[in-house]
Amino acid sequence: MFRVLIADDHPLFRAALRQVIESLFQEYEIIEAGTLEEASRFIDGSDANDIDLVLLDLQMPGSSGFSGLVSLRNVAPWVPIIVVSATSSEDVVRAAITCGASGFIPKSFSRDEIGVGMTRVLAGDVYVPFPFAPCAGGRAAPLRTESEERLAALTHGELRVLDLLAKGKSNKIIAYELGIKESTVKAHITAILRKLKVHSRTQAVLAARDLSFGRG
Secondary structure, eight states, rough: OOOEEEEEEEEHHHHHHHHHHHHHOSSEEEEEEEHHHHHHHHHHHHHGGGOOOOOTTTTTTTOOOOOHEEEEEEHOTSSOEEEEOOOOOHHHHHHHHTTTTTTEEEETTHHHHHHHHHHHHTTOOOBOOSSSEEEEEEOOOOOOHHHHEEEHHHHHHHHHHHHHHTTTTHHHHHHHHSSSOOHHHHHHHHHHHHHTTTTTTHHHHHHIIIIIOOOO
């Protein structure tokens, strides 16, 4: 049984994605979410381990830039996420892959092209549209600038802390929400500053927003 979460606030496009899935699989279950909150609630549920793929719209309610992608990536890092977006500039594609997407599919793609992208990701590839990343050895070539490499160097725990820093949370609140010690939060922040080559938490948040959270 193939299980996919379609997170998009446009019912007509969700219906189009359903048709692609129906053409690819004989047995499937589709869960639909119209907001980031709905998607997060499902991903964080007890049966989230059974989900095979997330198709995520960047512009859905509750998400700003790439914050929705980072949020879902932090909750369930084992689930491949394909960004499906009406905006497909090179900067947006680069940032999506840097923030942990397993693929990027423009909404302008035909159903057959969307199916190809989904199949590639499920086969373990990182899929991005031509001409942004010529494939080499069956996987997409790197699409990262030096600044994006810094963001990509952050660990899962550091990304979670950075996500909450970007939301204006204090160290104490971050520790509470993540279920870790405040000293661990401080250690993560120290590592974040070092890896992003900045000198304050404000600079770290601004750097991250420039790279990902504020784009769309």
